[in-house]
Amino acid sequence: MTSSNDPMLHVINHPLVQHKLTLMRQKSASTTSFRTLLNELAMLMAYEVTRDMPTQDIPIETPLETMTAKVIDGKKLVLVSILRAGTGILDGMLTVVPGARVGHIGLYRDPETLRPVEYYFKMPKDMSERDVVVVDPMLATGNSAIAAIERIKALKPKSIKFVCLLTCPEGVAALRLAHPDVAIFTAAIDRQLNSHGYILPGLGDAGDRIFGTQ
Ligand code: URA
Numbered sequence: 001m002t003s004s005n006d007p008m009l010h011v012i013n014h015p016l017v018q019h020k021l022t023l024m025r026q027k028s029a030s031t032t033s034f035r036t037l038l039n040e041l042a043m044l045m046a047y048e049v050t051r052d053m054p055t056q057d058i059p060i061e062t063p064l065e066t067m068t069a070k071v072i073d074g075k076k077l078v079l080v081s082i083l084r085a086g087t088g089i090l091d092g093m094l095t096v097v098p099g100a101r102v103g104h105i106g107l108y109r110d111p112e113t114l115r116p117v118e119y120y121f122k123m124p125k126d127m128s129e130r131d132v133v134v135v136d137p138m139l140a141t142g143n144s145a146i147a148a149i150e151r152i153k154a155l156k157p158k159s160i161k162f163v164c165l166l167t168c169p170e171g172v173a174a175l176r177l178a179h180p181d182v183a184i185f186t187a188a189i190d191r192q193l194n195s196h197g198y199i200l201p202g203l204g205d206a207g208d209r210i211f212g213t214q
Contacts, residue, residue: 002048002185009172010048010185017044021165021187025203031212035088038137038210041165041187042092049133049163049185050077050097075129076101078157082136082148083107083120085207089135089163101130105151107144114197116147127155134160137206139167139186141197142174149179161185165206168192168199 002010023029024037056073059066080103081090094100106120124130132152139145145162152160162175163185170193175184190199198205208214 006176008176008180008183010183011189012045012048012185012187014044014048017041017187020044024165024209025201027204029209031209034209038088038165039092039095042089042135043096045089045163045165045185045187046093046096049161053077053131074131075126078103078124078127078130078132080105080123080132080134080148080152082134082144085138085210086134086136088137088206088210089165093133093135093163103132103152105148107147109144109197114141114143116144118147118151121151123152123155127152127157130157131159132157132161133163134182135163137165137210138199138202139164139171139175139184140193140199142171142178145171145175146178149175149182153179166190166199166202171199 003013004011020037020041024034054073055070057068058071060069077097077100079090079093079100081087083104083106101124103123104120107116107118110117134148136145149160161183165187167186168190172189190202192200194200
């Protein structure tokens with residue numbers, strides 16, 4: 001269930017997604033419950049982002065008779081996690097799409113410039129034959145997502161989607177401008193960025209909350 005006037009922007013407003021997001025936002029949420037909720041939310045978001053995956057009909061036998069039934073078609077999906085917070089979404093998505101291939105891109109934000117600096121990049125083979133879903137819980141300035149997608153585009157995948165938990169108007173605008181062909185899936189678009197590049201009201205530092213490193 002998604003809403004937005006922009007066909008490339010999917011705000012997943014399903015009550016379960018919104019409920020879990022509210023629990024995660026609260027500063028009283030423990031590391032354990034934050035991680036559990038992120039996992040559950042990622043599973044629900046995987047359901048939306050894979051909605052248009054191609055299927056093919058195959059013959060099977062049930063205990064009673066033969067029939068033609070659907071299975072997912074084509075090369076396995078690639079989930080690309082932007083380290084380190086992307087790991088939180090990746091785990092939940094892999095529960096639902098266990099056969100997916102996984103890529104990692106390591107980027108950290110320079111605290112002064114807020115620009116991304118790459119320190120790791122590892123993708124599966126045959127990227128040109130695969131659909132890619134890039135995951136990062138927070139689309140804030142958009143700098144990391146834009147840089148990650150630029151690197152992935154160089155490998156010419158069939159398609160790229162971007163999944164985050166939360167974003168803000170600034171992040172959406174930046175990513176849409178840089179990569180208008182990449183659909184964005186999010187659970188909410190918050191009010192604004194602050195001067196440190198954090199989303200308001202947001203949920204704080206996603207990495208610190210997932211890993212308990214605050
Ligand atoms: N990254 C985070 O973890 N939180 C924000 O609010 C913005 C970027």
